[in-house]
Amino acid sequence: MSLQDMPVVETGRVDMDSKWFELYQKGIELGTWDVSKLVDAIGVEEDIEVWNSLEPEQKEQWARLIAAFVDLEHAVAEDGRRIIEQMASPYLDDSIEKEMYATVFAMTEAKHTQFFDMYINTVMDDVFPETHLDIRRGGQPLPRTSACGMSKLGERQGAHMALAANNGDPVEIARAATTYHMMVEGIAARGGYFLKNNMMQESPLPLLNKGFQFVSTDEGRHVTHGLELLSELLEKERAGIPEYQGVDEAIWEESLECLPHVIDTAYFVSAAMDDPLGADFDGLIQRGMELWHAQFKEALDLDHYAPNTFSQVAQQAATEADEADYDGRIEHHAETYAKKLDLDESNVVRGGVADD
Ligand SMILES: [Fe+2]
Ligand SMILES: [Fe+2]
Structure with a gap:
């Protein structure tokens, strides 16, 4: 039954015409997929068979991509309570519908973490022999995530979310929403789907x-939420309300701070290792540029938007990535990861170039 066909249930306090209520309702209806039932329905056997047929370099390429997903989903799931606090900000009009939506949002991030955690420990466990450190509780990201810009993006997001949730002003909320919903979900995750599809x-x-x-359908709602939230802040800035001044500039500045980390991650997963599965770095840059324009120009129409910035930043980041010693970085982070668990580093990262 689609949303339009559902019987209308009247409410008193909840504004069912609110766009936030609509996002909440979509989350309730579409976000209820279940990791265990999915495994039951599809099975793991075919994945294990294909996985076992892959060359070490091919496994390493998957491991680099999926490490970024599991760690960032984990980080955002742990930001769940902050999303709820942030959406309750008095600068966002004390809206119950926003808080209701935020609860569904937080639930889906937890489920995404569960899915990728299950997958690396069920199918990819030969290249991920040890994965259980918790980033926010004395641990660190997986060595492959630490070796690329994704870990820096996760740190930025956690820091901004903490500030925004703790009575943050509109500019701080704008920075947090830009990092999280525009850059992590809107550009990095969607770039990841592009690589994954190839x-x-x-x-x-x-x-x-x-x-x-399922994850990308949920994330589509999260990006919509980010665009709605930022549009609301921009509208108040454009109306001249003093507390909201600086939002446009903050969104643009933050996106430019994040972009090199996204490019670095994309390079790490593809061009840095001769791209054995054809993930296609150049195609990804093209896709990223389209997403960038769609978000910051077409949807938000930022005053600070400058057309050629994406290419300039991407070019510079790719040049730096080309000189990076990613294998050395993986080894270094494997050592620190292993130390925290009192293990040998070969028990933390195996496979692909890590075994060279
Ligand atoms: Fe997610
Ligand atoms: Fe998300």
């Missing part, structure tokens, strides 16, 4: 693919 052509992993479909 890699699936060479090595189809049906359970992983189905999980990604």
Whole structure:
């Protein structure tokens, strides 16, 4: 039954015409997929068979991509309570519908974490022999995540979310929403789906693919939420309300701070390792540029938007990435990860170039 066909249930306190209520209702209806039932329905056998047929370099490429997803989903799931606090900010009009939506939002991030955690420990466990450190509780991201810009993006997001949730002003809320919903979900995750789709052509992993479909549908709502939130802040800035001045500039500045980390991650997963599964770095840059324009120019129409910035920043970041010693970085972070668990580093990262 679609939303339009549902019987109308009257409420007194909840504004059912609110766009936030609509997002909440969509989350209730579409966000209820279940990781265990998905595994039951699709099975893991085919994924394990395909996985076991891959070359070490191909496994390493998947491991780099999925490490970024599991760690960032974990980080955002742990920001769940902050999303609820942030949406309750008096600068966002004390709206119950926003808080209701935020609860569904937080739930889906927890589920995404569960899905990727299950997958790396069920199918990819040979290249991820040890994964259980908790980033926010004395641990650190997986060595592959630490080796690229994704870990820096996660740190930025956590820091901004903490400030925004703790009675943050509109400019701080704008920075947090830009990092989280525009850059992590809108550009980095969507870039990740682009790489994933190409890699699936060479090595189809049906359970992983189905999980990604559900995750990306949920994430589509999260990006919509980010755009709605930022549009609301921009509208108040444009109306001249003093507390909201500086939002446009903060969104643009924050996006430019985040962009090199996204490019670095994309390079790490593709061009840095001769791209054995055809993930396609150049195609990704093209896709990223389109997403960038769609978000910051078409949807938000930022005053600070400058057309050629994406290419300039991307070019510079790719040049730096080309000189980076990613294998050395993985080894270094594997050592610190292993130390925290009192293990040998070979028990933390295995496979692909890590075994060279
Ligand atoms: Fe997510
Ligand atoms: Fe999300």
